[in-house]
Amino acid sequence: MTDAMPVGDRKPLAPPVDETGALGWVRKNLFSSWGNGITTVVLIAAVLWVASWFLEWALFTANFTAATGAECRGGGACWALIREKFRYIFFGSFPYEQHWRPLFAVITMLAMLVLSADRRMWNWRLLVIWGVGSFITFLLMFGQIHIPLSLILFVALVCGGIGLTLRSALAAPSERMAYYALVGIGAVGLVLRMVGALPAWSIAIAPLSYVETSLWGGLPVTLILATYGLAFAFPYGILLALGRRSNLPLIKGLCVGFIELIRGVPLISLLIMASVMLPLFLPSGTTIDKFLRAQVAVILFAGAYIAEVIRGGLQSLPKGQFEAADAMGLNYPQKTLLIILPQALRVVIPPLINTFIGFFKDTSLVLIIGIFDFLNTANQALVDPNWAGFPGEVYLFAAFVYFIFCFSMSRYSKYLEFELNKGTRR
Amino acid sequence: MTNRIVAAAAGLAAAVLGFAGTAQAGKDLDAVRARGMVNCGVGIGTAGFMLADSQGKWKGLSVDVCRAVAAAIFGDSEKVRYVPLTSQQRFTAVQSSEVDIVMGNATYTLTRDTALGLDFTSIFYYDGQGFLVPKKLGVKSAKELNGATVCVAPGTTTELNLADYFRANKMTFKPVVIEKVDEIRSAFFSGRCDVYTTDASSLAATRAANVPPPQTIDDYVILPEIISKEPLGPVVRHGDNQFADIVRWAFYAMVEAEEHGISSKNVDEMLKSDNPSIKRILGVTPGMGKALGVDEKWVYNIVKQVGNYGESFDRNVGMGSPLKIERGQNALWTKGGLQYSPPIR
Numbered sequence: 001m002t003d004a005m006p007v008g009d010r011k012p013l014a015p016p017v018d019e020t021g022a023l024g025w026v027r028k029n030l031f032s033s034w035g036n037g038i039t040t041v042v043l044i045a046a047v048l049w050v051a052s053w054f055l056e057w058a059l060f061t062a063n064f065t066a067a068t069g070a071e072c073r074g075g076g077a078c079w080a081l082i083r084e085k086f087r088y089i090f091f092g093s094f095p096y097e098q099h100w101r102p103l104f105a106v107i108t109m110l111a112m113l114v115l116s117a118d119r120r121m122w123n124w125r126l127l128v129i130w131g132v133g134s135f136i137t138f139l140l141m142f143g144q145i146h147i148p149l150s151l152i153l154f155v156a157l158v159c160g161g162i163g164l165t166l167r168s169a170l171a172a173p174s175e176r177m178a179y180y181a182l183v184g185i186g187a188v189g190l191v192l193r194m195v196g197a198l199p200a201w202s203i204a205i206a207p208l209s210y211v212e213t214s215l216w217g218g219l220p221v222t223l224i225l226a227t228y229g230l231a232f233a234f235p236y237g238i239l240l241a242l243g244r245r246s247n248l249p250l251i252k253g254l255c256v257g258f259i260e261l262i263r264g265v266p267l268i269s270l271l272i273m274a275s276v277m278l279p280l281f282l283p284s285g286t287t288i289d290k291f292l293r294a295q296v297a298v299i300l301f302a303g304a305y306i307a308e309v310i311r312g313g314l315q316s317l318p319k320g321q322f323e324a325a326d327a328m329g330l331n332y333p334q335k336t337l338l339i340i341l342p343q344a345l346r347v348v349i350p351p352l353i354n355t356f357i358g359f360f361k362d363t364s365l366v367l368i369i370g371i372f373d374f375l376n377t378a379n380q381a382l383v384d385p386n387w388a389g390f391p392g393e394v395y396l397f398a399a400f401v402y403f404i405f406c407f408s409m410s411r412y413s414k415y416l417e418f419e420l421n422k423g424t425r426r
Numbered sequence: 427m428t429n430r431i432v433a434a435a436a437g438l439a440a441a442v443l444g445f446a447g448t449a450q451a452g453k454d455l456d457a458v459r460a461r462g463m464v465n466c467g468v469g470i471g472t473a474g475f476m477l478a479d480s481q482g483k484w485k486g487l488s489v490d491v492c493r494a495v496a497a498a499i500f501g502d503s504e505k506v507r508y509v510p511l512t513s514q515q516r517f518t519a520v521q522s523s524e525v526d527i528v529m530g531n532a533t534y535t536l537t538r539d540t541a542l543g544l545d546f547t548s549i550f551y552y553d554g555q556g557f558l559v560p561k562k563l564g565v566k567s568a569k570e571l572n573g574a575t576v577c578v579a580p581g582t583t584t585e586l587n588l589a590d591y592f593r594a595n596k597m598t599f600k601p602v603v604i605e606k607v608d609e610i611r612s613a614f615f616s617g618r619c620d621v622y623t624t625d626a627s628s629l630a631a632t633r634a635a636n637v638p639p640p641q642t643i644d645d646y647v648i649l650p651e652i653i654s655k656e657p658l659g660p661v662v663r664h665g666d667n668q669f670a671d672i673v674r675w676a677f678y679a680m681v682e683a684e685e686h687g688i689s690s691k692n693v694d695e696m697l698k699s700d701n702p703s704i705k706r707i708l709g710v711t712p713g714m715g716k717a718l719g720v721d722e723k724w725v726y727n728i729v730k731q732v733g734n735y736g737e738s739f740d741r742n743v744g745m746g747s748p749l750k751i752e753r754g755q756n757a758l759w760t761k762g763g764l765q766y767s768p769p770i771r
Contacts, residue, residue, distance in 0.1 A: 074639045084480050093482035093508070214509045217482070276515055279522035287524045290509070370470060370510040380478055383471040385748035388635025 069387040078390045082397050085381040089397070092217010092372045101208065102220040105140040108133055109223050117412055119419060130231070141220060143208035149201045150193050157186025165333050213291035217372035219401070221291075225363040225373065229298035230306075230356055236299065237306030242336065244311055255307070262304035267365055270297045275369035294366045302359050309351045313344035346420045353413035357406050374398065454666035455719070458499060458526055466492035467511045467525035473631040474743035474751070475531055475551075484508045487742040488529035491550050491660050493732045494676040495527065498724040503731040517542055520663050527673055528661040538661075546659035547674035552755040552764050554652035555587050556626035558633060561645050563620060568651035572597040577610050577619040579603070583654070588623055591653045611636045625656055627743070627751065634748040643750065652755060668719055675718055679725045681767035682707060683734035685758055690733040693726060707770050714770055725770070735765065 017023065031037040061076030064083065072078035082089075091102045112133030116126055139145055160182030167175065192198045216224075243255035262270070274293040282288070317340060325335040345352075364375040372380065378398040382391055458464055468476040468484060476486040484506075493503035509525050516530035521543060532538065533553075534546040559565050568591070578585050580603045592599050602619045604610045614622040615638050622629065626648060633646050660677065662670045683689070686704050688696045696704055705711040708726050715722035732738060739756060740746040757763025 088478065088480050088482050091482065093478050093484070096481040096483070212507065214507060215482075272514060276518045279518055279524060282522070287522065290524075367470070368512055368514070370512050370515060372510065380471045381480075383473050383477055383635075384479070385473040385631060385634040388473070389637075 069389060072390065077393050079393060081381070081387050081390050081393055084387060085384075085394075086397075088218070089374070089377045089381055089394075090218045092221065092377045093215045094211060094217060094220075095209075095215070098209070098211070101140045101143070101211075102216075102218070105137045105220050106223060108136045108140070109220075109227060112137075113227065134228075137224070139205065139207070141216065141224075142211060144204065144206035144210045147203040147205075149198060150190060152203075153186045153189035153193065155186075156182045157190065160184075160186060166337065213289055216291065218377045219374045221366075221371060222360075222363055222374040225295060225298055225366065226356075226360040229295060229302050229363070230359060232299045233302035233306050233359075236303040238310055238341065240303060240307035241310040241314060244307065245314060259304045259307055262301055263308070267297070267301050267362055268368055270301055271365060271369050273297075290369065291371060294369060294371055298359070298363065302355070305355050305359075306352065309348050309355055310344065312351065313346075313348035314340065316347050317343055349413055349417050349420065353409055353416075357409050360405060360409070361402065374401065454523075454526055454663070455499075455669040455672070457523075458669065462500070463505050463507045464492060464496045464499065464527065465509060465525040466495075466506050467509050467516055467519050467528040467530060468492075469516070469530040470510055470512055472531060472627075473634065474627070474747060474749045476529060485742065487551060487738055488531060488658075488660075490680075490732050490738040490742065491673075491677050492527060492529055494680055494728045495660075495673050497727040497731050498672055498676040498679070498718075498720050501721055501723065501727045503727070517544065517661070520544065520661055523663070526662065526669070530661070531658050532661055534657045534659045543664045544661050545664060545670050546661055547670050548677045549657040549659045549764075550677055551627070551658040552652075553625050553627050553656035553658055554755070555584055555623060555654040555656070556629055556652050557649040558614070558622045558629040558646055559620060559649060560617075561647050565647075565649065568649045568653070569595060569597075571599065571621060573599065574621050575600040575602055575619040576621045576623055577602045577604060577614045578623050579607070579610060580605060584624055587654045615641075626652060626754075627749075630743070630749040630751045634750070643748075648752075650752075650754065672718060672720060675770070676724075676728060677735075678767035679707070679728050679770065680732065680735040680738065681758070681765050682770050683725060683729045684736040685760060685767065688725075688729055688734060689737055690729055690731075693729045697726070703769075703771070 015024075019027075030040040057076045059076075062079050063072045063075050063077070064079045066072040066078065066080040069078065069081065072080055087096070087099060091099050094102050112129055115121055115129050115133075121129060135145075160179045163171075163179040164176070164183065167179075171179070189198065240255050240259060243251045244259065246252045246255070271294060274297040275290060278293060279287060321339060321343065322335070325339040330338065364373050366373055367376040367379070375398055378394050382388060382394055466489075468489060471477045472486070472488075474486055475488045476484060479485050489506075489508070492506050492508075496505045497503040499505075509519065511519050511525070511528065511530055513530060513532075516528045516532065517538070519525045520528045531551075531553075532546075534549060538544060539546050557568050557571065559571075565571060571592075576588060576599045578588055578601055585601070585603070588599070588601070599621075602613060604613055610622065611632055613619060615636065622632070629648050633643055633648070637643055637646060660673050662673055683693075686701070686707065688704065688707070693708070697708055697710060699705065699708075699710075702711070706714055709715055709722035709724065712722045715724050718724065721727070733741070736758075739753065743749045743751045744753065753761070753763060755764045757765065759766040
């Protein structure tokens with residue numbers, strides 16, 4: 001007792017050198033026992049061996065400058081092929097001199113997606129971002145846009161209708177009058193247009209040369225199919241999921257029937273139906289754009305899957321939430337939009353993003369109806385006899401681009417889970 | 427049910443967005459003229475026949491036939507809208523007026539020509555089953571293949587033709603039956619079989635693209651025997667004979683030009699030729715264009731912009747291309763082949 005140091009003077013000894021820092025980490029995690037040590041050494045050797053082989057092939061003996069495929073043969077990777085073909089792989093048969101158009105269309109779409117990923121934009125701004133972004137994208141891709149009168153009237157009708165349903169209790173009389181006016185103009189206008197009292201008039205915006213969808217290809221096609229496929233499928237899926245839980249037997253029956261039917265067939269069969277069977281049912285001489293048909297097939301298909309994911313979220317909510325909302329006197333749209341969906345959607349973020357990633361890649365199935373998305377333009381680059389015989393390089397390149405997109409989506413999902421679950425995390 | 431949903435949804439969407447295009451039924455030629463473009467259905471990339479190049483422009487022997495039609499109708503071979511189609515879609519697309527011509531490398535058969543409501547206007551390429559062998563085997567003819575191991579895809583007419591051919595020639599063979607094309611190729615190039623058999627055009631594409639590095643294209647030969655008939659032709663739908671005539675004669679003009687020695691290089695000098703046939707063909711003596719319902723300079727435009735058949739063949743699939751296919755059956759009738767144009771007069 002007597003030789004004990006006074007309490008205030010006691011200093012903790014520094015831990016042994018091999019227990020801290022990098023050395024300690026290595027010791028603890030990689031060489032904690034003989035077995036672990038051997039495994040570590042063997043795995044490191046294996047990784048190094050594969051990496052050195054890959055680098056040898058992909059970098060040191062690779063050919064970046066060959067003018068033809070024949071010059072490329074025999075060495076390592078033939079990246080000259082990618083150099084020669086990357087513009088085709090990215091933009092397909094879009095007129096070569098105008099490749100800046102799909103380039104900026106892709107940039108616009110990416111900007112639109114990045115902006116709408118920010119939670120601060122999740123309000124009226126989202127509509128503006130998507131409206132402007134979509135307009136620029138399609139103006140660049142088509143070169144010319146014609147907005148028919150009936151579409152303008154239809155939009156007026158829908159906007160007015162949505163406003164009335166959601167804000168009937170909250171809105172000031174003047175705001176409500178505006179909604180009534182929109183609905184009135186839209187409905188009357190559409191009826192007049194249908195009976196032929198209004199002429200077939202449209203706004204033409206045509207700053208660039210027109211490029212048809214049959215010339216579209218590569219990354220813009222993949223992005224448009226996936227982005228708009230999911231953007232439309234998401235609200236559609238929500239409606240289907242709500243419909244499936246509805247008490248009205250007809251609505252419930254229709255939704256269940258649709259979901260089960262779509263989930264019961266492969267996407268390929270739906271695409272083939274849309275592209276091979278559909279034209280035979282249409283009156284002779286009428287054709288619907290092939291790209292639009294594929295887009296609609298993707299929306300229908302994705303909608304059914306998203307509906308099932310969202311239904312999982314709806315079912316996870318305790319009954320008390322529904323009852324509490326009823327007790328507050330909220331009507332059905334208010335209850336659904338303000339109480340139910342925000343909670344249900346938060347729960348299903350991981351499976352939802354999983355579905356999104358799956359669909360982003362599934363869009364390459366459109367090859368079977370002759371649409372060249374990114375993977376398919378890469379495939380076409382392989383057929384060229386001047387450059388044939390290097391499938392590895394092309395598929396690695398395509399895989400790399402796909403990975404960038406899918407990995408970003410996956411990271412975003414993680415961030416979103418973190419953000420939205422702040423309230424419930426312990 | 428699915429169709430109806432798809433149809434209804436697509437129809438609604440199209441009506442709302444105004445995407446729907448309406449072609450005039452019946453008079454295809456009028457529709458083409460009004461549109462200012464020939465809608466040409468092409469297959470998904472086939473080397474030498476139809477393939478988008480590095481700049482995304484469609485090129486190939488089949489594509490040249492569409493360009494010739496556009497040159498005949500509009501005097502401009504660029505006025506073609508290419509619509510990529512898979513083999514499931516191609517006939518529906520032409521039946522439903524989505525395209526005017528299908529160049530999908532479709533074999534001309536009786537049922538397709540009749541029951542499907544289609545017309546094959548001519549034969550622009552005589553394909554058929556052939557044999558690819560390594561040069562070191564020293565084989566010069568398919569008749570020397572007795573006892574060979576043959577790589578072949580299962581359950582196809584190719585397999586039946588092969589058996590028939592060997593039986594008829596009193597030879598035996600050992601089949602190596604492999605389902606996937608890629609695997610057949612690697613089996614053949616790794617030496618698991620002596621012979622690879624499929625359509626000759628496809629053999630040429632395989633030889634151009636898939637020979638593994640130390641060896642080269644010259645280490646493999648396609649034997650001269652062709653043991654089946656796979657004539658490829660442009661397809662149009664029934665109902666507009668004038669348009670079908672233009673498609674037919676646009677191709678024949680290329681063959682006729684080759685026969686008379688008119689090429690894209692000398693066509694301007696040929697305008698001054700004294701030969702009455704050449705004068706008729708090039709429209710110096712008018713009449714042919716009027717009979718067909720196109721400009722009198724139609725052949726001039728085709729040859730000037732697309733070239734004659736020999737030039738197109740050489741550039742796309744022949745010796746001037748990586749495929750290096752011999753003219754063989756596709757030589758002119760004057761040179762022992764089958765390409766024969768009825769006279770333009």
